[in-house]
Amino acid sequence: MRIGLVGFGHAGRFFHAPLITSLPGVTLVGVVTRSAERRQHLASAYPGVSAYDSLGQLAETGVDLLVIATPLGGRPEQVMQAIELGLAVVSEKPFAADAQQAQHLVAAAQHHNVLLSVYQNRRWDSDFLTVRKLIEAGALGAVTRFESFIERFSPASVGNASGGGLLRDLGSHQVDQALQLFGPVVSVYAERACSPQAPHLDHTFFMALTHRNGVLSHLGASVLQNSPRPRFRVSGTSGCYSVEGLDGQEAALLAGRSPTTCGEDWGAEEHRRWGWFEQGEERERVPSEHGGWDQFYRQMIAAVEGRAPVPVLPQAAVQALEVLDAARLSAQRGEVVTLAQDENRK
Known part of the structure; x- marks a missing residue:
């Protein structure tokens, strides 16, 4: 299972990367961050994990799942980009600014037959x-x-x-x-x-x-x-x-x-x-x-492999919004x- 992470700020660095890398059979293939300081943190904590300038560059390396852990301001756009690339995607919460925007993302995921879940850890x-x-x-x-x-x-x-x-x-x-x-x-x-x-x-x-x-x-x-x-x-x-x-x-x-x-x-x-x-x-x-926050990723991996539903249904996240x-x-x-x-x- 090849997972890419978009964002290496507080959430990406502390709440996603350590859980992703703790799972057997999973490879963190790359992280999108343009910050020099965050790239240093990445190199120190995860030697050999490459940093990328954009979601598109990371996707080109071949990933099974993209995790979006960027600030809310640009998060929905990046979730949509992942969906349009046909990639299974996990979004930090909330995955949109309001319910209308969230429903638009859910509809897009359904249209592209893409798995979408929200990190309600x-x-x-x-x-x-x-x-x-x-x-x-x-x-x-x-x-x-x-x-x-x-x-x-x-x-x-x-x-x-x-x-x-x-x-x-x-x-x-x-x-x-x-x-x-x-x-x-x-x-x-x-x-x-x-x-x-x-x-x-x-x-x-x-x-x-x-x-x-x-x-x-x-x-x-x-x-x-x-x-x-x-x-x-x-x-x-x-x-x-x-x-x-x-x-x-x-x-x-x-x-x-x-x-x-x-x-x-x-x-x-x-x-x-x-x-x-x-x-x-x-x-x-x-x-x-x-x-067991790691259980979210265990269930998401099972969903990507076709063995289970996603751990948090996107429609449930819309209802919360x-x-x-x-x-x-x-x-x-x-x-x-x-x-x-x-x-x-x-």
Whole structure:
């Protein structure tokens, strides 16, 4: 399996290349980056992997799969270029600025009979997998409220345009997770906060989603929060599960670790980071599931080889963008926005 990577910034360098190169039978054949500094990083970390000036040059070397990990501003154009070249493609999230642009890319992929998937790696977070397991086992009873927050204090991140603002960036993960657990959304209320220096790039947001099945999802993120809320708090008729802090795979990759260096310990959370089940005075630790961001690529490779569907269906990413579009509109108008309903969606 020959994989090419377009972009070697934060995402490409830390969140894609280490996972791609950790998989057996996979070759990272080249990286598109014109930055001299990033080419030095590439040569140091992956000797023998060539750097290219353009997606077209990389494609000419012969690749089975292209991964687009560039900033949102140019990402849709590069996804389209890969599609038109007839190459299977993985896009960083969000893979478009809005749902209309995303649907255009999905239609193009279908027209060219090309596999397209979106890198929703946080479906394989340890805490999310634990939440899903508890819900499916009925341990929480009927879920009534799902709270998901990613908050940190990182002033240097304010105004970072690579993900199109925090709502589009982290919000893509959080909405995707909520849709995976509870299905379609019928209405959205949202608030956004931006700095005067970057009035179109939110650094903080809050969303209240009402799902068709009646569950309420409260989602939010901030890079200016000194006192973060729990990562998840899931309330049901039989109890509540909560967990602090982020899944450890991000920190591990940033520290230079990977599935290759960690082996079977990859994605395992130390017991002091496990969450809690609580009901009344009852309180007990819940062992966290193993996280596995590398599972995205294992499933994508299987899809390219014709053995499985893509790990994240592009239409699911379009549905998440529809919710994000409604959230931006809600924040602009200061009112609840109702989404058009497709009864065929589950």
